[in-house]
Amino acid sequence: MALLAVCGGLLACDNNTPLMDKVVDEDTAAVESMLAQGNDIHARNSYGWTALMHAARQGHAELVKLLLANGAKVDAEDGSGWTPMMRAAMKGHADVVKLLLAEGANVHHADPSGWTALHWAAQRDHEAVVRVLVEAGGDLNAETEDGWTPRMVAQKEGHNELANLISRFMRQQEGQPR
Template structure:
């Protein structure tokens, strides 16, 4: 498409690592706005998936905040750090949970994002946000079961 062609042109002219005044890269914008092909192009070109803004925000956090599950999946598959905390102490799971984006929460928990332990600067855990923002109680119970199984597997292997 036209947008990807323009992006290829910018990359070819050496603008892959350009940032705006807040430290956002093209990947941050593509992730937030759901441009999967643009994200693929930028990652393939070599832009790091864990680049942070001035506030410490990653593309994974931007995608999770907006419920962009295909992009969350792409970023995780390319090594994005699900445990990264921004300047407010928030992880991608905090952001997905606050938005009520259950599928993003599931993807992050499957990549060992901590639902119950990590508090942000406001002392909120992703679990609290999920409980408050996800209306489908059966899906919520399923997510909690998965996170409990994951936590017990982690504690067993680390003993």
């Protein structure tokens, strides 16, 4: 309860900009208006998040397109080394992951612990996102600092069907039969 009193509510602790608030509210018209008025698309909150990170996390493809069209940095990193694509992948938003990749998002980006968007999609059992990332050249052998590959992460979480799919993708990449 003390945190609520200090910050005036949990969201207030983030120090989101008004533009970010409209993105979180999914108010496309307000976002368009604020961008036209020159609101800083690159501004960051207390955690280093940008408006694009919020839109990607929420899976709001139209806002992602709008922000990218207005110069949002596709591979901006927050304070934890996460990119908008990692946020979208973790939440299972395959359409947004595709949009970000089409705009040049780095499929191989890893946070300081070595986790990639592919690791997060595997951990959360988001098969469609795994497929998109693999098609874009995602590294199925990428290891976290603890030595975990996406397949191992899927297995650890009990996502056996996804782990088997990743194994099939690995064999295909190695030129072995399915």
